[in-house]
Amino acid sequence: MSRNAYTWILLLFGCIGALLAHQYQSPQWKEQSYLYETFETVDGKLKYRHQGEEILIEELVDYADSPLRQSALDQLEGDPELNRQWVKMPDNEIVLLKTDYHYGVWSLLPAFITVALCLICREPIIALLGGIVCGAFLMGQPDIIDKVLIPSLGTESAAAILVLYLWLLGGLTGIWGKTGAAQAFAQSMTKHFVRGPRSAKVVTWMLGILFFQGGTISTVLVGTTVRPIADKAGVSHEELSYVVDSTASPIAVFLAFNAWPAYVQAFIFVPGVAFLATEADRIAFFFSSVPLSFYAILAVFGTFLLSMNILTFSGSRLKKANQRAAQTGQLNAPQARPMSSGEIHRAHVPDHYRPNQWEFILPLITLLGIAVGSFVLLGTPKVNWAFGAALILAATIALVKGMSLEDLLDGFGDGWKSVVVASVVLMLAITIGGISKEVGGGLYLIDLLGERLPFWLLPVTLQLITMIIAFSTGTSWGTYAIAFPLAMPLAWVIAMDQQLANPELFMMVCFATVLNGSVYGDQCSPISDSTILSSMTTGCDLMDHVKSQLYPATLAASLAAGLWTVIAVFSL
Template sequence: MEHYGWLSLLPPVLTVVLALLTKEVIFSLFSGVFIGYLIVNNWNPIMALIGATDGIANSLNDGWNIRIILFCALLGAFVGLVQATGAAAAFGKWMASKVKSRRGVQIVTWLFGLFVFIDDYFNSLTIGTVMRPVTDEQKVSRAKLAYILDSTAAPVSVLAPISSWVVTVMSIIGKSDGFEKLSVSEFTFFIFLIPINLYAILAILMVLQSILFGDFGPMKKSEDRAIKDLGLYNPDYGQPAGEIKEGIVVKEKARAIDMVFPILVLVGLAVIFFPVTTYLGSIDGENIKTFSEAVKSMSLKDAFNNTDASKALFYAVLFTLVISSIYFMLRGLLSIQKVGDAIISGIKSMVPALVILTLAWTIGSIIKTSAQEGGLGLSKFLSEVVVAGGFPLWLLPVVVFLISAAISFATGTSWGTFSIMIPITMPIAVALAEKSGVSLLNSALISVGAAVGGAIFGDHCSPISDTTILSSTGAGCPHLEHVATQIPYAVFVMLVSAVGYLVAGVLHNPYVGLIVSLIVFFVAYMFVKSYSDKRAS
């Protein structure tokens, strides 16, 4: 027996239902894990609990997984370190000093959001607190500031090749059934995935479009109110979200370079370690004995493609943490005690994400492993059902996108949606591509890209999403005003993205899907903006 049939659907379905009802992702994921082990242990609850415990432990008993956990923890430490120095405030002050116009300040805030790609929470709180006095002075509504913060949080983090989001997506993709047939590394797949992450790309462009060409809908009302000196926020939506005091630190000694330097070090070291890790791994002591021999044995391109991203990123963040700590102490921004406190604080902030990631690996393992090996064989079962049922491959991306968008909006989490949708989507996309005789890689890229894009939609605009709440807080905007003004923009981007995924699925080409979605985006925006202006007049 390769699978448990329809029973193998129970864990992911239960996870989704519980997440929708309870809004508690960790509880929902663990329940899914437990049910999975309950099925394979003949409904014995004691053995199921033991199995679930062992499954979680086994998820961490893996070189790749533990390095991803360590990378995320150390990235949190790095964010805590930068946050404690006051460097972000200095960087924001420097950027703001270069512009004096209302539009310019919004563009600076947007660019700041693109630059601070390492963590979405850090982005929302820090940039909001730094830029709020500047945007207030230029009469930019708090709702618009919150929107800029939110749209450069998760959408930017999931596109940047170096962030906790990237390693999360890579780790779930790499563990998904069918991935091994694509003949690419997890990191290479992620790089190829960027152009078809339509929602994230368009959400970022939507901010710039609204800044340059004007707003529509509820956002326009909030902006008009601010421009006319009627208030930076609308009290009808309630009072602004409470400030988080730890969100920003101001120090006189801090300079803009103190923000730029550690991030450049992190990016630079990651770029270096991607090929270096491959070269080091190829030294076997027999055919290749030295690093120089390893370099000569393969091209730089092959070294990048065959890299172990978990090692490269772990090395990069570890070295960056050491270099940054020494740099900040030499600059007199932190004492050795403060460095330790900042690192511990940063790691603590990552704990919930690490728990979600571990449970995601565990449920992914139990549902994809075949029945002979102690799992449910869900991916094999779904592949058989979908292929035998004649489900069209061209329709898969848009269906996956809409389902992922619905789950993420209802639960407010993208990571939970990643863990549910990617392991289900990958084997179906690969199986349908094999049946249709088309490119397996293109099929997987478009469909998985749709799952990731849909997951970002909910994280971006759901009222219960962490980043939505933190963006309201960082901007000092009433939470309901932020949600009400942002949702029309988010839904607009979602609909345009759906068109792009539909075209990409029909033509089986991710790049055509991107081009079409960009054309539709710009044309549709000008149409909606023109229609909105006519109604307003």
């Protein structure tokens, strides 16, 4: 049978399964606890801080009286009357209880259908839409457009994708293409630093280390900057996209001077554990666990080896891509369908205009300065400000140098056209990620563990579970919100029950496995924004990128699993 036949058969069975599951599978409700910074005002009111805002806590109840505690949910018939409630724990800690649910193994169906369709038909839009349809049916929402797609695409996250990656990124790279700035920079780099594919990949690796904020900002900056350089040097797009992706989130894990510690600490509170009692304690715990982030360390080191043309550990796909580019000059595989069109990477400079590399360097410095500076001053990198300022500066320089407004707008149009498809894919990926979380895919996987594991098996089990969750949902940060509130108490219970001599070390190992397992799954997922952006900015076929990086990433994850198991044994 053809790919199309397999695609339609899989989609049909997925939809039928989702409808049957919604009809006959009752949701299983689970307690979720979240810790925020709470304080009492001078007039005696209780408030908490969230994203810089102070919000009033109107009602507080004892945990034993809450209908959202797990023992009450286990006896529940139907849906709970509340979905969130502030409670005082037995140790007087104040936490926010929420309810989530899963449909058992059926909760994995939307993500499974999406990934399977990606592998079969190699069309991410079709795959994502298929997963969204199955997820909507599983939730009992046949009105997919009005009840699922429009609410998801009307969220702040989707709007940010549209503004940042379509308008700002597309516009900036379009101007660089129109002015020839990116090509001028590439020629200068080639003349002074790049002598061939190896030095081009090393420059890419070094920029990935430099832009250590992680995630989408790193992939966009590095991919956009190095693409002209690497193309001129003859680097295959599979190798380039792998280097860009594998130095994005992994480097942010152990150069964690970014938003990650502040975000993660809210999910790792465990009642009665002294070294996780306060926010400062939890952030210190994060940094103490950094040396145990074996996957991140091995991923970055392995990427350096590939950049040096040491391909022993890179897998057959990256080796073949390297050979193809060296022997034939073809940077993509023959059947590849790159994520971005060629307009963004080809110069269309007007005859009278003289390109200069500083037209690329100055906006890039502005972009980095605002992103890093806003993080230092405000605690959050203002990426939109950074890209907006860089865009305005690039356009102003072009106009001052004599480019006509018509030519400038042509550049905008070329840049926007080049990222339209990728922006659609990103917005659909947000939708399927939200659906997977709503139907409880991650909760089901964690719930599957129980508390009967031998302690030495728990770290690698948590690693595998978070790898699957992040791969299925396309997000590491979303996986943290799911996994940490369940994994850390589970690790503490096992450490106490099995009387480990060094429970803090064991907790650090389990913490590192969740942190790094989530990064692996996010990095390798075809529905992850960082994966999509790595493919888009480097001009690589999405599934060629996913398949080629699976081997080296999995090898690093396997070695890390062995190291975590050995360290866990020493905590006995």
